[in-house]
Amino acid sequence: MVSGFIHAGRRIGLVIVPMLAALGGSVVWAQTAADAGSVANAGAAPVVVSGTVPDEATRVAILTRMRELYGPGRVVDQLSLGAVVAPAQWRDYVQKLLSSHLRQVSHGQLSIQGQVVEIRGEVPNETVRQQVASDMAQALNPTYTVRNGLRVAVQDQSVVDQALANRIVEFEPGSAVLRPASLPLLDEMATVMTRLKDRRFEVIGHTDADGARQANVSLSLARAQAVKTYLVAKGLPADRIAISGMGPDQPVASNATEAGRARNRRIEFRVGS
Secondary structure, eight states: OOOOEEETTEEEOOEEEEOBOOOBBBOOOOOOHHHHTTOEEESOOOEEEEEEESSHHHHHHHHHHHHHHHOTTTEEEEEEEOSOOOOTTHHHHHHHHSOGGGGGOEEEEEEEETTEEEEEEEESSHHHHHHHHHHHHHHSOTTOEEEEEEEEOOHHHHHHHHHHTTOOOOBOTTSOOBOGGGHHHHHHHHHHHHHSTTOOEEEEEEOOSSSOHHHHHHHHHHHHHHHHHHHHHTTOOGGGEEEEEOTTSSOSSOTTSHHHHHHHSEEEEEEOO
8 A cells, every 4th residue: 555645734646555365465576567557457456546646647647657667457546636845756666666565565555755665565585575665766766764674474475385385387389278187286275275264366478489479478378267167166266266378488498408498488376375
């Protein structure tokens, strides 16, 4: 949630509540700002943007950036215009804060009070926790203070990671058809995810870099949907599973070798709120 700048008794700012069913989360997470707008995403919780801003240009700039990050279908516009005076370059600084790193925070709140910025929520590990706040601080001038209220959501995510155990969900080449050899693994994942009652999940598809990028993004989303469909058939509620397709944008190995490409063709499971 980003909640505003105080000036002359009036609030200027915005509230951003990225409630990622990973945004989320989680939450995900090495995406660049240039890639953010093209990442396919479906079934995720809304991102609410609210508060008071000084003019229509600022409002449009903020909403445009949020839609690039989360997709136009997820962003809920609750911004209003008010007779408030923004500090120098306020619009520019807010846009810098709205970076792709926010997608790594699930159940998150980003608060701007004057020149004090506070971010809260859950991230997958300590490295991400420190990196998100550090990147925010570097995007601002020294008069701003960044308070890091992020916490590592270790327990439930580690249970899911251990169940996956670095195994790969396999598909038929160039398609979203699950290979029979992958079904026992998905059965195990369904059992573990069912035990994590009231938790939301994000199923994220990844591909290697062979072929056209947009085709790979679409393929990764279709594969994530195939996994979701299977998990739902095993009894998991559909509204607890969001899906994303990252295409080739988040490799975990070199695409120069077949072994590396095989590792990059994967399904990721993230625990959200």
